[in-house]
Every structure is written in C-alpha cells, then in structure tokens.
Amino acid sequence: MHQIQNMEQNNDGGMSQVRHVVLVLSGKGGVGKSTITTELALALRHAGNKVGILDIDLCGPSIPRMLNVGRTDVHQCDSGWVPVYTDAEKSLALMSIGFLLEDPDEAVVWRGPKKTALIGQFVSDVAWGELDVLLIDTPPGTSDEHLAVLDNLKKHRLDGAVLVTTPQAVSTGDVRREITFCKKTGVRILGIIENMSGFVCPHCSECSNIFSKGGGEELAKLTGSIFLGSVPLDPLLSTSLEEGKDFMQSFPDSATFSAISSIAQTLLSSIQTS
Amino acid sequence: MCFIPSDCPGTASEQAGKTSSCDGCPNQKACASGATKAPDPAIAEIGAKMATVKHIILVLSGKGGVGKSTFSAHLAHALASDNTKEVALLDVDICGPSIPRIMGLEGEQVHQSGSGWSPVYVDDNLAVMSIGFLLSSPDDAVIWRGPKKNGMIKQFLRDVDWGELDYLIVDTPPGTSDEHLSIVQYLSSTHIDGAVIITTPQEVSLQDVRKEIRFCQKVKLPIIGVVENMSGFVCPSCKNTSQIFPPTSGGAEKMCLDLDLPLLGKVPLDPRIARSCDEGKSFLNEVPDSPAAKVYLNIVQSIKDYCSNRVTEDQSST
Numbered sequence: 282m283h284q285i286q287n288m289e290q291n292n293d294g295g296m297s298q299v300r301h302v303v304l305v306l307s308g309k310g311g312v313g314k315s316t317i318t319t320e321l322a323l324a325l326r327h328a329g330n331k332v333g334i335l336d337i338d339l340c341g342p343s344i345p346r347m348l349n350v351g352r353t354d355v356h357q358c359d360s361g362w363v364p365v366y367t368d369a370e371k372s373l374a375l376m377s378i379g380f381l382l383e384d385p386d387e388a389v390v391w392r393g394p395k396k397t398a399l400i401g402q403f404v405s406d407v408a409w410g411e412l413d414v415l416l417i418d419t420p421p422g423t424s425d426e427h428l429a430v431l432d433n434l435k436k437h438r439l440d441g442a443v444l445v446t447t448p449q450a451v452s453t454g455d456v457r458r459e460i461t462f463c464k465k466t467g468v469r470i471l472g473i474i475e476n477m478s479g480f481v482c483p484h485c486s487e488c489s490n491i492f493s494k495g496g497g498e499e500l501a502k503l504t505g506s507i508f509l510g511s512v513p514l515d516p517l518l519s520t521s522l523e524e525g526k527d528f529m530q531s532f533p534d535s536a537t538f539s540a541i542s543s544i545a546q547t548l549l550s551s552i553q554t555s
Numbered sequence: 556m557c558f559i560p561s562d563c564p565g566t567a568s569e570q571a572g573k574t575s576s577c578d579g580c581p582n583q584k585a586c587a588s589g590a591t592k593a594p595d596p597a598i599a600e601i602g603a604k605m606a607t608v609k610h611i612i613l614v615l616s617g618k619g620g621v622g623k624s625t626f627s628a629h630l631a632h633a634l635a636s637d638n639t640k641e642v643a644l645l646d647v648d649i650c651g652p653s654i655p656r657i658m659g660l661e662g663e664q665v666h667q668s669g670s671g672w673s674p675v676y677v678d679d680n681l682a683v684m685s686i687g688f689l690l691s692s693p694d695d696a697v698i699w700r701g702p703k704k705n706g707m708i709k710q711f712l713r714d715v716d717w718g719e720l721d722y723l724i725v726d727t728p729p730g731t732s733d734e735h736l737s738i739v740q741y742l743s744s745t746h747i748d749g750a751v752i753i754t755t756p757q758e759v760s761l762q763d764v765r766k767e768i769r770f771c772q773k774v775k776l777p778i779i780g781v782v783e784n785m786s787g788f789v790c791p792s793c794k795n796t797s798q799i800f801p802p803t804s805g806g807a808e809k810m811c812l813d814l815d816l817p818l819l820g821k822v823p824l825d826p827r828i829a830r831s832c833d834e835g836k837s838f839l840n841e842v843p844d845s846p847a848a849k850v851y852l853n854i855v856q857s858i859k860d861y862c863s864n865r866v867t868e869d870q871s872s873t
Contacts, residue, residue, distance in 0.1 A: 311620010393701025
C-alpha cells in the first residue's frame with residue numbers, strides 16, 4: 282500500500298467548511314449502501330450542491346469503481362490529504378482506501394485498531410474544502426469502523442444517518458439492530474430507504490418481488506422512523522454502477538431516477554431545516 | 556500524528572512492536588511487551604475439541620449480501636438430509652446474525668451444561684450456534700470492537716458441546732477482518748477442509764471476492780470452489796431471463812478461469828428463496844423443482860466429493 286505521511290497541518294482541518302454530514306448505514310451487507318450513497322451524491326450534485334463521499338469500508342471499498350475513478354494517487358497539501366475529484370469542476374470529492382491500494386486485488390486484512398486509526402485520519406485529515414453535503418458510506422455491521430467514525434465526528438458535526446434495507450425480514454432483522462446502534466450512540470435517524478424494491482420485467486412489465494415486499498415501510502412503522510422511499514431493482518442502474526457512469530444523467534425518465542431524486546430532495550430539506 | 560503502517564511485521568514476529576512501521580500503531584506497546592507472541596492456549600483446546608469433527612467448511616465472500624448465510628443454511632440442510640450424518644452450522648457473524656431466522660430458530664435460547672454450551676437443534680442431526688441465540692431481543696445491537704468479537708468466536712469453538720460431527724459449516728460476515736483472522740487462527744491446530752466462496756455476477760462483487768481469495772491464499776486456506784449466486788432471473792410470467800446483476804466483467808466464470816479455481820455452480824434468482832429464508836424454511840424442501848434447488852444440490856455434491864477425496868488423499872499419504 283502507498284505510504285502516506287502526515288505533514289504539519291492546520292487544526293481547523295478538513296471538515297470546517299463541510300455544512301452537512303450524513304452517514305449511510307445498514308447493518309446488513311449487500312443492500313445497496315454504496316449504490317444509494319453514489320446515487321444520492323449524483324442527485325445532490327445535479328441539484329447544484331457540492332458533495333463529498335467518504336468511503337470507510339476498508340475491506341470492500343466500492344465507491345471508486347462506482348464513480349469510474351480508477352488507479353490514482355492521493356496527494357498532500359498544506360491542509361491535509363487532497364480528496365480525489367471525479368471531474369474538473371470539483372463538484373464531487375471522494376476519499377476511499379481504494380485509492381491507497383497499489384494492487385486493487387490486495388486484501389486489507391486488518392484487525393480493529395488499525396482500521397480505527399485510518400478512519401480517524403480519513404475524517405480529520407482530508408482537506409474537503411467547501412462542501413454542502415458529505416456522505417459517509419459504511420461497511421455492514423456495528424463495529425470498529427462505525428464506532429471510529431462516530432468518535433472522530435464528535436469534533437465536527439453529524440446531521441444524522443439514513444438506513445438502507447431491502448424488503449426481506451432477513452435484512453430488516455439486521456437493520457433493527459443498526460437502529461438500536463443509532464439510538465444508543467445518539468445518532469439522529471434521518472430515515473429508512475428500501476432498496477431492491479421489486480423488479481419490473483423489461484419484457485412483459487410484470488413486477489416480481491424477488492427480495493420479498495414491504496419490509497422497509499414496516500420497519501419504519503415499527504421503529505417510529507421516517508420512510509424516505511423505495512428504489513426498485515433496475516439492471517440499468519446495476520450496469521451504470523459497474524461502468525462507473527452517471528445513472529442520474531443517463532436515465533432521467535426512469536422510475537428509479539424519480540425514486541432517488543425524491544429521496545435526495547427529502548433528505549436535503551430535512552438536513553437543511555435542522 | 557500517526558503514520559499508516561506500511562507493513563505490519565505481525566504480532567507474533569520477533570519484530571512485533573519494534574520496527575519503524577510500528578510507530579504510531581495503537582498495538583505497538585502490547586506487541587513490544589511480548590504479550591502477543593505467546594500462543595493462545597485456546598488454540599490447542601480448540602484443536603482437541605475439533606478432533607471429533609471430520610470436515611470443516613468455511614463459507615466466505617468478502618462482499619456482503621451475496622447469499623453466504625442462505626448458502627450455509629441450505630448446505631447444512633442438504634448434508635443433514637442424510638440421517639446418518641451429524642451436521643452443525645456455526646454463525647460467526649457477530650453483528651448481523653442471520654442464521655437463526657433462516658433456520659427457523661428465532662427466539663431459541665442456548666443452554667449450559669457440564670460439557671459446555673448446547674447448540675440449538677433443528678433436527679436430531681442438525682445443530683446450530685449463533686450469537687443470535689444469546690440476544691434477548693431482535694432489536695439488541697452487538698456493538699463490539701474486534702477483540703470482544705474474537706473472544707466470542709473463541710468461545711463458540713471451544714465451549715460449545717458439538718459432539719461428534721461429520722460436517723461443521725462456518726458462516727462468516729463479509730470482509731477480511733477480525734472474524735476471519737480469528738477463525739483461521741483458532742482453527743490452526745486442526746484442519747479446515749476448505750472454503751466455499753460466494754459471489755454474485757457483477758464486478759462490484761467480484762472485486763471484493765478477489766480480495767477474499769487473496770486472503771485465503773495468504774493464510775493458506777484451501778478453496779473448494781466458487782458459487783455464483785443471483786445468476787440471472789427468469790420472469791415467472793413471460794419466462795424471459797434478465798441479468799439483474801450483470802456480469803459486466805465476465806462474472807464468476809471468468810474470474811475462476813483467471814484464478815484457476817473451480818466454479819461449483821451458478822444459482823439463479825428465485826423469489827421463493829427469499830421467502831423461504833424469511834420464513835425459516837429450507838427452500839430445498841419447499842420448492843424442490845426450482846432450477847435454483849437443482850443447482851444447489853449439484854454444488855453440495857461437489858463439496859461432498861471434495862471432502863471425501865481429501866480424506867482419501869490424507870489416508871494414502873500416511
């Protein structure tokens with residue numbers, strides 16, 4: 282892995298001009314946290330916001346590929362590490378361990394303390410500059426990474442968390458535990474998003490509930506949380522992510538686009554009014 | 556100020572805590588004191604406990620949500636369908652224990668006896684252990700850092716009264732971290748037959764799975780093969796196939812070719828699988844004529860063959 286060394290830095294640090302910070306949590310793996318983080322970021326950017334994504338999934342960093350940012354070096358400046366921008370206009374800033382690995386197949390086989398140390402640096406030492414929203418993509422679970430990011434955000438700010446689930450009970454079962462985690466650690470729950478919410482066959486338009494139905498809304502009701510909306514299973518979305526393309530730009534007429542835009546809008550209103 | 560250590564010398568090495576890479580690492584003091592070098596006595600104890608277990612199979616991925624627990628549960632059901640075999644399923648996903656629900660054992664509790672913790676039995680010959688059985692409410696969150704999770708895994712291996720087993724299947728959480736290192740470490744004085752790696756067809760999954768494969772190679776864990784899950788969806792109405800999770804980089808097939816690993820099978824998406832898991836039933840029993848069920852059974856056969864070939868090889872080499 283690249284050796285990164287810290288230089289003398291201004292303690293006002295990277296987060297001082299970040300207006301809003303939102304965690305994207307689940308508890309359950311594979312429900313679409315990285316997908317939702319990416320699409321919300323793109324939606325918010327299209328709505329004119331300056332957005333950042335911090336990817337703290339150290340074992341399985343998905344964000345670089347989803348935004349088509351390949352092998353790249355992370356540089357230093359006076360205020361810390363420079364995030365990786367997806368475009369020349371610097372409208373979307375990223376940081377992920379994916380950028381620090383020389384070999385993309387290299388396994389990051391770290392125990393908790395080492396993960397905690399890097400996440401501390403990711404939160405405090407990245408020179409995000411001026412951002413309207415910083416989204417933090419997390420790995421599944423309620424462990425070292427989650428505790429580390431919360432510990433380090435204490436000095437800065439955290440508006441709250443969105444929780445992603447799929448409809449089935451096996452998912453909502455884990456997300457309930459993540460809700461408890463939020464309550465225990467004082468993280469405001471901004472709402473629940475149900476992903477993979479039905480599949481409309483492109484051949485005959487029949488809707489199949491591949492991962493069951495209704496779990497997201499039920500969970501919201503059960504736990505007194507806001508239900509932000511559902512996002513359907515969409516092979517066009519999967520393909521866009523695979524290719525690192527901007528789905529929100531390519532498919533503005535799709536049901537998936539409407540769902541994500543509406544969720545992004547609700548989220549933005551919620552964090553701006555708090 | 557801390558560096559990211561570029562190469563940890565390893566907590567058990569002579570250089571532990573002493574190299575320049577160690578400066579700033581939170582473990583430096585512990586390593587330098589030598590505390591981490593002494594072998595954990597539990598490893599020998601677990602080795603003795605596992606002497607009555609014929610085959611140990613890990614189910615790994617690297618990527619979350621690809622169907623590890625679903626696969627582990629159904630592998631257990633399929634192996635236990637032979638009444639002459641004793642099978643156990645150990646769930647070491649401490650934060651997100653799905654196995655109790657998938658096996659229809661939600662709400663069950665674990666009992667202590669003179670010979671240790673009793674696992675929960677689905678059938679006479681199928682036992683299950685999970686942290687899920689130790690939690691009193693479905694809302695309870697296990698907010699533990701690495702060391703505490705490792706301690707739980709140690710207890711599961713050492714203190715559960717597994718008895719004589721033909722197969723012990725270990726379901727793991729996604730990633731390559733504490734749980735995975737601990738399982739391999741605690742089982743180091745016994746044999747692990749191998750790991751089954753689960754993926755879905757897309758590159759977003761495969762990129763994590765390749766890391767898991769590297770992990771297996773690093774810790775010298777044999778790989779039985781790869782299962783590609785969620786491999787296409789046949790619409791129940793018009794029977795056309797859609798690739799919901801498109802294999803843009805060639806899917807598991809290409810990855811297995813590149814890495815010279817067996818592809819054990821490709822399991823299609825079937826909404827009845829999710830339903831069975833939610834209801835705690837085996838879809839192999841519920842929907843035996845599903846194309847997914849047939850692929851599963853072929854995969855199980857390959858795993859059984861691998862295990863018995865391994866025994867034959869061991870016997871012929873002694």
